[in-house]
Amino acid sequence: xxxxxxxxxxxxREGNVVVVTAAEMKExxxxxxxxxxxxxxxxxxxxxxxxxxxxxxxxxxxxxxxxIKMQRVWMNDVEAYTGIAAVDAYLGAAQLSETAEEYxxxxxxxxxxxxxxxxxxxxxYGTDCYPRKEIVTEISLEDVNQAVMLNPRNAYQRxxxxxxxxxxxxxxxMGTLLPNFGNVTFAGTGEISPLNxxxxxxxxxxxTRIFLCxxxxxxxxxxxxxxxxxxxxxxxxxxxxxxxEFMRAAYFPGYGATLFVGIGIPIPILDADMARxxxxxxxxxxxxxxxxxxxxxxxxxVRKVTYEELIxxxxxxxxxxxxxxxxxxxxxxxxIMEELKRQVERGEFSLTAPxxxxxxxxxxxxxxxxEIKVVKSVMVKAHTIPPETPIEEAARLMIDKxxxxxxxxxxxxxxxxxxxxxxxxxxxxxxxxxVREIMTRKVIYTHPDEPVExxxxxxxxxxxxxxxxxxxxxxxxxxxxxEDLSRLIAR
Amino acid sequence: xxxxxxxxxxxxxxxxxxxxxxxxxxxxxxxRASVGARRGEILIEVxxxxxxxxxxxxxxxxxxxxxxxxxxQKDDELCVHCGACVSICPTEAISFNGExxxxxxxxxCVHCGACVxxxxxRALSLPL
Numbered sequence: 001x002x003x004x005x006x007x008x009x010x011x012x013r014e015g016n017v018v019v020v021t022a023a024e025m026k027e028x029x030x031x032x033x034x035x036x037x038x039x040x041x042x043x044x045x046x047x048x049x050x051x052x053x054x055x056x057x058x059x060x061x062x063x064x065x066x067x068i069k070m071q072r073v074w075m076n077d078v079e080a081y082t083g084i085a086a087v088d089a090y091l092g093a094a095q096l097s098e099t100a101e102e103y104x105x106x107x108x109x110x111x112x113x114x115x116x117x118x119x120x121x122x123x124x125y126g127t128d129c130y131p132r133k134e135i136v137t138e139i140s141l142e143d144v145n146q147a148v149m150l151n152p153r154n155a156y157q158r159x160x161x162x163x164x165x166x167x168x169x170x171x172x173x174m175g176t177l178l179p180n181f182g183n184v185t186f187a188g189t190g191e192i193s194p195l196n197x198x199x200x201x202x203x204x205x206x207x208t209r210i211f212l213c214x215x216x217x218x219x220x221x222x223x224x225x226x227x228x229x230x231x232x233x234x235x236x237x238x239x240x241x242x243x244x245e246f247m248r249a250a251y252f253p254g255y256g257a258t259l260f261v262g263i264g265i266p267i268p269i270l271d272a273d274m275a276r277x278x279x280x281x282x283x284x285x286x287x288x289x290x291x292x293x294x295x296x297x298x299x300x301x302v303r304k305v306t307y308e309e310l311i312x313x314x315x316x317x318x319x320x321x322x323x324x325x326x327x328x329x330x331x332x333x334x335x336i337m338e339e340l341k342r343q344v345e346r347g348e349f350s351l352t353a354p355x356x357x358x359x360x361x362x363x364x365x366x367x368x369x370x371e372i373k374v375v376k377s378v379m380v381k382a383h384t385i386p387p388e389t390p391i392e393e394a395a396r397l398m399i400d401k402x403x404x405x406x407x408x409x410x411x412x413x414x415x416x417x418x419x420x421x422x423x424x425x426x427x428x429x430x431x432x433x434x435v436r437e438i439m440t441r442k443v444i445y446t447h448p449d450e451p452v453e454x455x456x457x458x459x460x461x462x463x464x465x466x467x468x469x470x471x472x473x474x475x476x477x478x479x480x481x482x483e484d485l486s487r488l489i490a491r
Numbered sequence: 492x493x494x495x496x497x498x499x500x501x502x503x504x505x506x507x508x509x510x511x512x513x514x515x516x517x518x519x520x521x522x523r524a525s526v527g528a529r530r531g532e533i534l535i536e537v538x539x540x541x542x543x544x545x546x547x548x549x550x551x552x553x554x555x556x557x558x559x560x561x562x563x564q565k566d567d568e569l570c571v572h573c574g575a576c577v578s579i580c581p582t583e584a585i586s587f588n589g590e591x592x593x594x595x596x597x598x599x600c601v602h603c604g605a606c607v608x609x610x611x612x613r614a615l616s617l618p619l
Contacts, residue, residue, distance in 0.1 A: 176608070248569075260571055326573060327574070329573045
C-alpha cells in the first residue's frame with residue numbers, strides 16, 4: 001500500500017485527513033501493526049523545543065536618508081554581522097550584549113517577536129554612494145523590510161548527555177553540572193523528535209514545510225555538524241509571523257545566551273515503513289553520557305544510555321543513582337505537536353515533498369589545527385623543597401633564584417606549595433618554623449600534555465599564578481607560570 | 492511552618508535554638524544553616540500550633556524571624572518547563588507533573604536558591 005503526498009494533501013483539502021501526534025502513533029502501531037496503521041493514519045506530527053545557539057535572524061532595515069553602508073551594527077547593543085549589503089545584517093542568538101548582563105541576540109529576537117521596539121545603531125566609513133557614517137534609531141518588526149529567522153543547526157535528532165566527574169561545579173551549555181556525578185543533563189525529545197521519526201530522511205529534506213516558532217518555515221538543508229544518527233536541520237521562517245509562545249530567549253548561567261526554538265514537522269505516512277519509523281520508542285534511541293569535566297574536544301564517555309532511561313529522571317552511574325534534567329521542554333514539544341495536528345486537520349497546513357534529500361551519512365570532523373600547544377612546551381624546571389625546610393631558608397631560596405613559587409615534595413610526591421605571599425604573611429605574623437606549617441596543601445596542578453589554554457583557565461579560575469606540572473604519580477616534573485603562558489597565548 | 496531566623500552580631504553567639512526548645516518544649520527541625528562570626532541565618536521547621544509561641548521566644552532573644560509561607564516562586568510566563576532545575580534541587584522539591592510541566596512541592600523547598608541560579612529563563616526567585 002502506497003500513498004502519495006498529493007493524495008494526503010487532497011485529504012487535507014477535503015477535511016478528512018487523519019492526523020495523530022508522534023506520541024499517539026506509538027500506541028496505534030502497537031495495536032494495529034504497521035500495515036494497518038499506515039492505512040488508517042495519514043500524517044504524524046512531531047515536535048521539539050530545545051535551546052539552540054545555532055539560531056539567529058537576517059534583517060533588512062531599509063535605507064536611511066542620507067544612506068549608510070553599515071560597517072558595524074548593534075541591536076540593543078548586541079552586535080550583528082553586516083559584512084554583506086549596506087543595510088542587511090545577521091543577528092546571532094548567542095551574541096552577547098556589550099552593555100547589559102545576561103542579555104544576547106536571542107533576547108533581541110524575542111523582544112521583536114513580542115512586538116517591542118529595539119534600538120538600532122550602526123557605524124560606517126562613508127562612501128560616495130553611502131555618505132552617512134552613523135545612525136541611531138528605533139525599529140520594530142513592522143519597520144524592517146525582511147526579518148527572516150535562519151538557523152544553521154536545529155532539531156538535533158539526539159545529543160550527548162552530560163555529567164561531571166570533577167569535584168567542582170561546572171556551568172556549561174548543557175546547564176549546571178553538579179560535582180562528583182551530581183546530576184546528568186540531556187537535550188532532545190527522543191521518540192517525538194522529528195528526525196527520529198524519519199531516520200532515513202525520506203520525507204524530511206530540502207524544502208520540507210515545517211512549523212517554526214508558530215510560523216510556517218522550511219527545511220533548507222541538513223544542519224551544520226549533521227552526522228546521522230546525530231542529524232540536524234538548517235531551517236528558515238518569517239520572524240514577522242512567529243509567536244512568542246513558541247520560542248524563548250534564554251541565558252545559561254556561566255555560559256551565555258541561547259534561544260529555545262519550537263519546531264514541529266509533519267511526517268506523511270506514505271507506507272508501512274513510515275508507520276514503523278514513526279513507532280520508534282525512547283528505549284530504541286541511544287546516546288552517550290559524556291564527562292564534561294575534561295575540557296577537551298574528545299571528552300570521555302561515561303556510559304551508553306537510552307532516552308527512556310534519561311526521561312525516567314534517574315540513571316545509574318558507577319552503581320549510584322543520579323538525577324537527570326532534560327534541557328528540552330517536553331511540555332512545549334507536545335503543545336507544538338498538538339498545534340500542528342490541529343493546523344493540518346483544519347486544512348491550514350499542507351505537506352510538501354522534499355525537493356532534495358539530506359545526507360544519511362556524514363562525518364563530523366574536528367578542526368584542522370596548526371598544533372595544540374601543551375604545558376610540556378612551556379614548563380620550566382621547578383625548584384622543590386621538603387616540608388621540613390625552615391621558612392627563612394625557603395625565603396632565601398626564592399630571593400636567590402628569583403622565584404615566587406616552591407612546590408613542596410615529600411617522598412618524591414607533591415604535597416604542597418608555598419608562594420612568596422605565604423612567606424610575606426608568615427613574616428608579618430612573626431611566624432617562625434618550617435614550610436609544612438604555612439604551605440597550601442590542596443595544590444592545583446597540571447600535566448605535561450594538558451593544552452596551555454586549559455592550564456591558563458585553571459589559573460584564572462583559582463586566581464593563582466603558577467601550576468606545578470606533575471606526572472600520573474604526582475611527581476613534580478616542572479612548573480608553569482601565568483607570565484610564561486600569557487606570553488605564549490598572546491602571541 | 493518554616494521560619495527563617497536572622498542573627499545579628501549579638502544573637503549569633505547565643506544558643507537560641509536550644510533556649511527556644513527548653514522554654515516552649517517545641518521540636519525544631521533545622522533545614523539549613525549558615526552561621527558566621529558576625530551574622531547568621533537558620534531555616535527551621537516547627538509545628539504550626541507552636542509557631543506564635545516560638546516566635547515570641549525568639550524575638551525576645553533578639554532574633555529576627557520571618558515566616559515562610561511560600562516556596563521558591565516560579566513565573567509561569569517565563570518558565571518553558573525545560574527541567575534544568577529538576578536535577579539541581581537537593582530536596583527533590585521540583586518535578587514534572589502528568590502534563591510534563593515543572594511543578595514545585597512547597598513543603599519540600601528549603602529556600603536554598605540552587606534552582607534560581609540555574610534557570611535559563613530566570614523564571615525562579617526566592618520570595619525574600
